[in-house]
Amino acid sequence: MTRAIMLQGTGSNVGKSMLVAGLARAFARRGLSVAPFKPQNMSNNAAVTPQGGEIGRAQALQALAARRAPHVDMNPVLLKPETDTGAQVVLHGRRLANCSARDFATMKPRLLRDVTDSFTRLASTADLVLVEGAGSPAEINLRAGDIANMGFARAAGVPVVLVGDIDRGGVIAQIVGTQSVLDPQDAAQVVGFAINKFRGDPELFEDGLAAIEIRTAWPSVGVLPWFDDAWRLPAEDIMDLAGRHTGDGAFRIAVPRLGRMANFDDLDPLAAEPHLRVDIIEPGRPLPGDAALVLIPGSKSTIADLEAFRRNGWDIDLTAHIRRGGHVLGLCGGYQMLGRSIADPDGIEGRAGSYPGLGHLAVDTVMAPAKRVQLTQARHPASGAPLEGYEIHLGRTEGPDCARPWLEVGSRPEGATNATGRVRGSYLHGLFAADAFRGAYLAELGAQSGLKYDDQVDSTLDALAAHLERHMDLDLLLHMSAKV
Template sequence: MPAIMLQGTGSDVGKSVLVAGLCRLFTNRGLNVRPFKPQNMSNNAAVTADGGEIGRAQALQAMACRTSPTVDMNPVLLKPHSDIGAQVIVHGKVRGTLGASDFQSRKGELLEAVLASYHRLHDQCDLVIVEGAGSPAETNLRRGDIANMGFARAADVPVALVGDIDRGGVIASIVGTRAVLDDEDAAMIRGFLINKFRGDVRLFDDGYADIARRTGWRGLGVIPWLAAARQLPAEDAVVLDRQAQGQAITTIAVPMLSRIANFDDFDPLQHEPGVRLVMVPPGQPLPGDAAMVILPGTKATIADLAFLRAQGWDVDIAAHVRRGGQLLGICGGYQMLGTTISDPNGIEGPSQTVSGLGYLPASTTITSDKRVVAVSGRSLRDGAPFTGYEIHAGRTIIQDAGTAVLLRLNDGGEDGCLSANGQIAGCHVHGLFDNPHQRAAWLNRLHVTSDGVDQTHRIDAALDTLASALEKVVDADAILAIAQTAGR
């Protein structure tokens, strides 16, 4: 069965977007396509229909294929909760927690699970497009590798190498990758792509030819800077540092917690013409002119609550509330707004109970059981519908029976709560702003008129635009011909 793998000369060279674009391109050609990423590291997770977790990039790529995401599309997901440790998700379920050095020594044990998922996808479709992680040039990670060449060779999947010309040094990065790979790994690479080119592409003709001459690999295209990519959700939090800010009057601020998760919750707000979305980095105060502050999700609620306080953001939030500003917490941010957070079994770190920010009468106990589910329903405050998902550990209890509930789920359940004056709210549901009616209801309270665009429709249109652009600049027939050599 045809398959091709996109690997990069480094992280953040645009592999995820290119895989999504190629998935839509070949799907539009009538092929039955599936995305695959053997190993991902991200706190931006998506929920599959069977209650599993995968990276959100693979959920986007599934959408590009016009199919539903499954756990086989990303069999190993690492969710970092500290600089040296991560929760390990295998086939959508928590397998345990490992330190970086432990995972490095044991990752080869997961190759069987990775290959099982790949072969199941392989049997379902006409073409599998695989995304690597990081770079195969990280030779210190080669032993036991399951993310790049270790997978490519085990599954016999040919590779196209992606270089990012926008960051500079693209000739050296591609030729240098060839230089550090051993011959057997290098033989898996059949071509290269140049990504994020600005200006007249003819000016790079000599560089393009030089790369081909020095590596022996075929050039598969020079891809310009694609504006449509800005309409797509990003997977890595590093992009938040470079996020463009709007010029609108109404400011919504989101503090960038150290383990911020599922930050694409805020993409629909960024596209609103009446909103200036400010992702506030560590070391900066929350803007005093913010009409709303949103505490985002996090992979480590107690640790990030301490981080929030260390930045002085708790003081900024108190001043914001005194000024009458709206305050919303989502998932871990909701738990922070409560009175206490307890971790009796040391799920996130040391066993402890800490005081929350105290804005809502809710207490949370972190437990080993994890709620991973797609949800839909309506806001009890205004009846606005929503469709989203929950990914959180632990149980949150409302301590005051008279407290207003925020959301009614279609399965009969309830989630979240609301302060008596309606100024402060929290819930566990991600994707709340994707629905245009739900988003409009929140913005109406800030005296902002929403653009009324459904986020899913926006993303779907961007995928078509991306695919059309790629059709013009990449050698899609050559890519498909390379994919035909898989398993031979």
């Protein structure tokens, strides 16, 4: 019989995703078949499954930690923000609708059945399902129709461990306060709590731990010290990446932070390189003049981000960078922006029309309703290096610079290069995870690579699992789980 336990947080970014990844690896090392599950995620940082569907990037990492292939049932509902009040709804890996936050609120009760169906299918393949909540159950204004936290936990009969973040301060109030605002039946679903991101002497927090246990009657499953190697794992949020000190600065890569930046996992292997410095350039800051490479990432709303790119003056900075002999790489939406024009005849991204691109590649893009979502095997002809990537995009890009592709997908040329060879674009995401390709590409730019990226991620997951084994009562956690 399969067992399940759910981790919910006192707020966003308390470390739930990383804890589920670490627990998945820890229990997998104990010989259990483990599956991660997140009923509802909100992220433009998506991964592609072997079935050709989309799930949150965090669930793909958790699947890797569990030593199993990612599947759309691991994240049945994925929200991909397109505006401040609207998002694309992806159900079971496929686009379902574009709707406002208000419209999604009315849609959620109908999605609960889809979510529980995915959970049931996933549970049939595993000994243990580790469920991750979203945001916080303390957001009781969102409780009606909830499918992400207590609404799911009660519907599926899954007990909950509440995770607090002591690094933010006020962790006692976080946990005790959450219990105080929960509906009594929701509060009864909680079977314990954990403290994450602790720094210092744990003995100094013994009284605080006792205060929480007395006030909530919930047992502690662990006080987890800060995990120093967390930066070695793929970033779930662009701010996690922006806050890292990356490399010694010998080779600087500037990445303009687009408002709807998507699939920025392309940056993780670069940020992990010891001799590279990846700088996320916030709106209002110029692109640095000493950058060797400007990398324009993917976007969920290419035309809107292109307009914002110009408002920030980055188009002027980019032209100056190219004039100085700098290199430019556009990936997916960034590739489309570098072209001469982007036509959106059906108004897929908003107002129908044609928009001028940045004009650094002689290519033109036409948006179309059909979305390409697939894993892709490719080759770098200049070095012969193989690589595996994925595609998530709308639109078709054609033009004279496509006659100078820099990648091959089977017999199909992929991407474009300008006449100087210093401006390139491609629809492939995830290509820098391939060590041989990354090394060859960086060598062309005068930089060096000294990293086995996939090996580093895997060894870090092992280290995270060992960290949780030391500081968390995994036997108690397993005992708290329920048969489902």
